[in-house]
Amino acid sequence: MDTHQLAPPNNPEIFENMICDLFNKIESTNTYKKFGGHGNLQKGIDVFSVEKDTAIQCKKKDLSRRESTLKNELLNDIKKDVSSVISKNLAIRITKLYIMSTYKDHPDVDEFCEDLKEQLNTGFEIIYWGWNTVQSKILNHKSLLEKYYPNFIINVKSDEEILIRDLDLKKQIKKNFSSWLDYAPENRKLSSKMLLRDFQGTQYPDSNEPDQFNEYSWFAAEIHQLYHRGMEFVIGIYGICPLPDGKWRLEKHSDPDKDSVKVRKIGQINFSDIISYDIDGDEYYNYPHIFCRFSYRGIPFENCYYVNYEKVYEQYELKDQII
Template sequence: MVTRTINQLHFEDLDPIRFEELILSMVYRMRRWLQLDHLGKKGSDDGIDIRAVEELENGKNKTYYFQCKRYCKITKAQLHKIVDDFLDKNTEIPDVYTLVISCPLSKKQIDDFENYAKNNGFTTISIWTNSIIECKLYAEYQDLLFAYFGVNLTEKRNRKINSMRRNIVFKKRMHNDFLKSAGCKDRIELDERLHSPMKKFNKSEVLIRSIDDSDYPDNTLLEKDFTGYFKAEVYNFYHNGLQVIIGVKDIKVRQYDEVDNDKFEVGIIRVLEIGYLPFDNIIDYDYDGDEYYMYPHLYCDFINRNDPFEKIGYAYEHSYGWMIVDDDLVIRE
């Protein structure tokens, strides 16, 4: 199954003042501040970009200083200079000093900076590196993530919610249309359904069609190249969609050896090849089909080049009935 990742945020694309404004917006929401100042915007910040004052329950004030450095990388000497420049311009040490830096720091750099600052009179040191800032944005400040970087997690979350709701309705609709509504007429039919899950379906075949295929029905199933549709047999519903039979093959599996106990031997078994078709990839279906293929047509998003499946599995016939082969037993060559 194809997955997507989001690239790391590029704080260096923000100009220094814009970077400070981002941090200011984050700091603003941290507390109910008695006082909050953005000192770095005018250029003469004395080593303090953001100053915040919190009033404690005992009536005393607690001072926080935030120094923002939009760097791509930094050296040990530069880290020491940040402390030295602050002490050259200030006589008051804050209760909490936070260095906000847009690049990664090694553990050695963090330990060295904290030790150097504490040896020069600082009491409580906090460091926000690029990964910490990014983590905070994704977890707590998603509107700022959109405002500064255009990453809209709210929209993605809404799409997930709508997809989940759609799939619940779609699942019920497919169950009503595809599964036999009448109960078993006798014990023989009950045993058949228990042994073979495909027996509970009204129709045994489906035509899986790509929503991007515009040549149907001129392209034929006999052609070797990808045609945009293919026939399959229904096997069963699973938690995320519909399982269909797309072939029969022999595979190597690990089988438990009851004589030697806890040992596995390799065997070859004939299995049904099962395509796992998630509801997400079934856009819609025409249950009656058409004059060419008079069984259900499933219109699907082919997320892979030739099929819409999230994975391929196997089922084998056991004395108790058809069973799915455990993935960890399959030997893939």
């Protein structure tokens, strides 16, 4: 699907409606709605969901201008909107602020959002989706294509077909990976190591250079378990330091003077992002290869969290607490 190109909407209001519909589809809800409208005091946001504690700001850009002008204007817009959210007493609680733009994905914008969060101590995530990401999400939903691109012809599976495909894949995985999934990690006779590969990657096996997000198109991880939407993998071991107020922070470096706890970082891959797998591997790595869409800023994981043997540490708790 990445070979197809959708034209960004020319109308800002249509762009906002599209983003509202898109998030309702992605998060299987109907709680996203527009926050006021033109002429109303929007306080830095265009779309929001009280249920999801999420706000969205939409930036429709005139793409006929120079790229440097577009990028600088977008960065200024983001800073202005974030400051507005903070200063104008937004009545709804948010943990995530998405910036959606018809301008392309760009690592400079991602880094700017992360730096801005730290500088302003926002208390919420600032996440940028350029048009590359937006259109890739829209292409996964036939109903959105029919509504906003009625003349765009593409063989897109219906939501029902996608559900049936994912259920069938889950059954196959439970059967073919039973040697791992039916046992606790410490009781498995086979190594838990598996190779996660970008199904569109071209580097394997000769090279493995990082992409624009400093991520790799193939790497090893240990299978953990299934969850309701897909497969889980252990992708790292870290130390965390519990804090007196019940929160915690991730330690970048081991420190024997701190009462640290070792935790596993778990990445979750949605069944819809798993294209195929080879249970036998190949002559280079003779353990299972799993071919995925690396759709989340260069990685295949729709979500990550941290666990030890006694407690689950949610991913959102990590933010703003790294030493």
